[in-house]
Amino acid sequence: MTLSLGDVLHRALGFIALYALSALLLSGCHSKIEGVRLELLASITIDENGLDDAMGREVTLDELVLGVEMVELIACEPGAVSRVLGMLRPTRALAYHGGPATPTTYAHHTTLDLLRQGERAFGDASDAESDSGFSPPANRYCAVFLRLGEFTARGFVSEERLEISIDSLRLDLFLELDEPGVLDEVHPNAELLYHLDVGALIRHLELRSALSEVAHRRELDEGIRKSSSVRWREPDVNAP
Numbered sequence: 001m002t003l004s005l006g007d008v009l010h011r012a013l014g015f016i017a018l019y020a021l022s023a024l025l026l027s028g029c030h031s032k033i034e035g036v037r038l039e040l041l042a043s044i045t046i047d048e049n050g051l052d053d054a055m056g057r058e059v060t061l062d063e064l065v066l067g068v069e070m071v072e073l074i075a076c077e078p079g080a081v082s083r084v085l086g087m088l089r090p091t092r093a094l095a096y097h098g099g100p101a102t103p104t105t106y107a108h109h110t111t112l113d114l115l116r117q118g119e120r121a122f123g124d125a126s127d128a129e130s131d132s133g134f135s136p137p138a139n140r141y142c143a144v145f146l147r148l149g150e151f152t153a154r155g156f157v158s159e160e161r162l163e164i165s166i167d168s169l170r171l172d173l174f175l176e177l178d179e180p181g182v183l184d185e186v187h188p189n190a191e192l193l194y195h196l197d198v199g200a201l202i203r204h205l206e207l208r209s210a211l212s213e214v215a216h217r218r219e220l221d222e223g224i225r226k227s228s229s230v231r232w233r234e235p236d237v238n239a240p
Contacts, residue, residue: 036183039133039191039235040071040122042112047199053157053207060156064114064198066224067149068122071194073104073136074143076180104136109149114198122194141181144230146173146194151220157207164212171221173228181232193231200227 051059108131110122121132148171153164181190204223205211211220 036135036138036188037133037190038073038136038183039189040106041119041132041191041193042110042122043119043193043195043231044112044114044117045195045197045199046115046117051199051202053202053205055206057158057207059162059202059207061115061153061162063152063154065150065152066112066114066196067151068110068112068194069107069147069149070145071106071122071192072102072145073139073141073181073192074145074174075104076140076142104141106134111150112196114196119193136183138184139182141177141183141232143174143176144192144194146175146228147171148173148224151224153207153211161209162207163209166212166217169217169221169224171224173225175228175230177230177232179232187234189235191233191235193233195229195231196224197227 051061053059106122108123123132148169149167151164151166151169153162155162175194181192183190201223204226205219208216210216
């Protein structure tokens with residue numbers, strides 16, 4: 001059967017429409033809304049009464065640094081959170097196979113000074129123009145992936161010198177939000193805080209330089225995971 005030019009065009013347009021609909025469904029019906037903005041903040045807590053490790057030894061730190069390679073939002077899609085949690089428990093987090101090209105990913109390297117208590121914007125401290133946020137699709141988000149990079153700790157445990165230097169932890173954290181975060185036309189701006197409790201981290205560790213060695217890394221990984229959390233909040237409109 002010979003098709004006319006009109007038939008060919010009609011079928012081609014139908015295929016294009018079907019492809020566009022499939023792409024929309026596979027994307028979870030996410031929509032891009034102008035003006036939607038998520039600011040990323042690090043929130044660091046340090047015990048005012050000093051630090052002690054898992055052995056009860058006094059810890060004095062001159063440097064404590066953690067690198068974050070990427071932050072990815074996880075939408076509240078049916079079964080998504082439980083499926084990922086099932087993959088990650090009870091062992092160390094599996095490698096995350098997402099990529100920096102996705103619209104829900106903030107992929108700028110960030111170096112966190114864990115000795116600076118309080119909140120501060122994400123971004124590379126060496127770059128004065130570093131962007132501390134991005135514009136993900138409007139959606140409801142229930143969890144966050146963080147890929148962690150370098151870890152450095154220098155100081156003293158009792159009177160013993162401490163030197164830990166790890167180029168890349170290769171540790172991925174999956175952290176659930178207590179309440180879903182919403183970005184839409186009604187809530188176009190929000191803040192996501194990555195909180196790390198330094199006291200809880202140090203108390204979990206038998207702090208020693210051997211933590212730099214691969215054989216002893218599980219303890220450090222677990223300490224970081226247990227002392228980390230994320231929180232979503234509405235921005236303070238009265239803030240200067």
